[in-house]
Structure formats: structure tokens, C-alpha cells
Amino acid sequence: MSFFKKIFTTDKKETLDKGLEKTKTTFFSKLTKAVAGRSTVDETVLDELEEVLISSDVGVATTLKIIDRIEQRVAKEKYMGTEALNQILKEEIAALLSETNRDSATDFEIPVGKKPYVLMVVGVNGVGKTTTIGKLAAQFQKQGHKVVLGAADTFRAAAIDQLKVWADRVGVSIISQEMGSDPASVAYDTLKSAVAQAADIAIIDTAGRLHNKVNLMNELTKIKRVMQKVVPDAPHEVLLVLDGSTGQNAFEQAKQFTLATEVSSLAVTKLDGTAKGGVVIGISDQFQIPVKYIGVGEGIDDLQVFHKMEFVDSFFN
DSSP states (O other): OTTOOOOSOHHHHHHHHHHTHHHHHHHHHHHHHHHTTOOBOOHHHHHHHHHHHHHTTOOHHHHHHHHHHHHHHHHHHSOOBGGGHHHHHHHHHHHHHHTTOOOOOSSOOOOTTOSSEEEEEEOOTTSSHHHHHHHHHHHHHHTTOOEEEEEEOTTOHHHHHHHHHHHHHHTOEEEOOOTTSOHHHHHHHHHHHHHHTTOSEEEEEEOOOOSOHHHHHHHHHHHHHHHTTTSTTOOSEEEEEEEGGGTHHHHHHHHHHHHHSOOOEEEEEOGGGOSOTTHHHHHHHHHOOOEEEEEOSSSGGGEEEOOHHHHHHHHHO
């Protein structure tokens, strides 16, 4: 289809292809078995395909949407050979992602007219949240933006220390207090510093606790309210970081955080070490929140801006 247009540089595309290798290998191994010995896409093949998609962590609701779309095409075209199934599946998944995700620019950019642009990052411990913040800082700085980090995950000393390491490594400012300090106070100080430095973007780390949704909601609400004393429309973006390797557990995390706060974008990490890359498709569809970044490797440059067509193209390549 015409919307499969290359926008990535060769090295980025190779990184994406490599990062999705485990997902592709597992998925197409299952798909090949599902259509083995069959020449047409019939009810049995669709039942098998449904099982393949669900077992690949696409999610039940999204899987049923995809199957329904393919059923409609089969009914319309009367006859469809199994050799066409890959292309049809590719087109329908791309179309589904298009309903949620509008492609960002290839590079890491900040909306014009918001300075500092305030990005609040949420997510449970262990999903790669602090690492994602560090990589984002590096990418934004590479684009010529002045970055300030805020270590508002004061629940864990390790989170503060890890963010300081990233700030030193990247060469950006960081605002922090002692472990146990008020997270809202750290966020307030971060924005005051960002304004004073004429920074382009302030990235605020937050605690990753889900043991009590009420406490989480109250904490995030307080952080927002206090930040707005400095930047009235802060935060401009709330980025939820999810670990793609956890599969269905990532769905549950997305559900809990979207109940606790207004999540406006997603980052899905650790896709290179898992066969569960299908989770990107399901989460994007079910929560109707755009996936903005994906992690396909450990290097700084392996955090990529998510482009749905490049993702689908790599998945089916």
C-alpha cells in the first residue's frame, strides 16, 4: 500500500529490524504452522490466526478487530489465497495503528510555543523509566535543545542516583533533593530552574508505585498543581513508560496509570529482548493513546521515535 513509505535512515531501520527480530521469528513461525497445508483463507485459518495474534500479546480486543477486518475483505473478495495473508495482515495492522498514531517527525522535536516544554514521565519501577528519561535527554540535547531533569522519584534513592548518572553522562542539568523529600517540591524547583536557565524542555521523573492507586493519583495531581504555579499549563505531556517484555502485564499497567492520571503518550521499552512486540499494537489500539517512543536496544540511539509504518514494515519484512 502507498503508505509504506521509508522515512528512516538505513542505520535506524537496521536497528529497528534487529530489535524486532525475536518477535518476528516467533510470530511468523506460529503463522506458518497455522496456514500449513491450506490454500485459502477460510474460517479455520482465521481461527488459527486469532490464536496466533492473541498468543503474540496483541490482546483479545485488538485481535478481534483485526480478524473482523480480514473477514470483511475475504467476504468481499470471495476468494483469498493464504499466500496473500501476510500482506493483508500487514495492511490491516497498519490501518489500525493509523487510527491512533499520527507519525511524529523522524527526529526528537519539541512543540513550538512551549518553553520550557514540561514532560512528566510515569511508570512502575523496573520498566526502564529512568533509562528512557536519560536517553530522551540525550536525544533532545542532540537536536540542540537545552534540557533540565527533575528527580521527583524521591521514594527510591537508587532512582535519584541513576538519574544523576544519566545527567552527568549526557551533560544536562538535574534538580534533586534527598530521598523521602516531597516530589512536588522537586518538580517545582525543576521548573523554576528551567525557566531561569531558559531551558527548552524539563523532564520530570516520578515514583513508580502502584500498590495504592489513590496515593498515586493524589501524588501526581499534587505534582501537576505545584508545577502550574511556575508554568501554568504544565505538564504539556504525560509519558507512560511500559516494559514491552512483560506482555499482558503492560496492559494492566497502562490501565492502572490511565485511571490515575491523564496519560497523553506512551514509550514501550525492551522490545529487543522479547518476542512480545505485538503488545505495541494492542496497547496503542485499546487505550487510544499514541505510542511515541520504542526501545529496541541498550544504546542511547536505540530509543527511537515510533513510526507506525516503519514498525509494521520491519515486523513483516
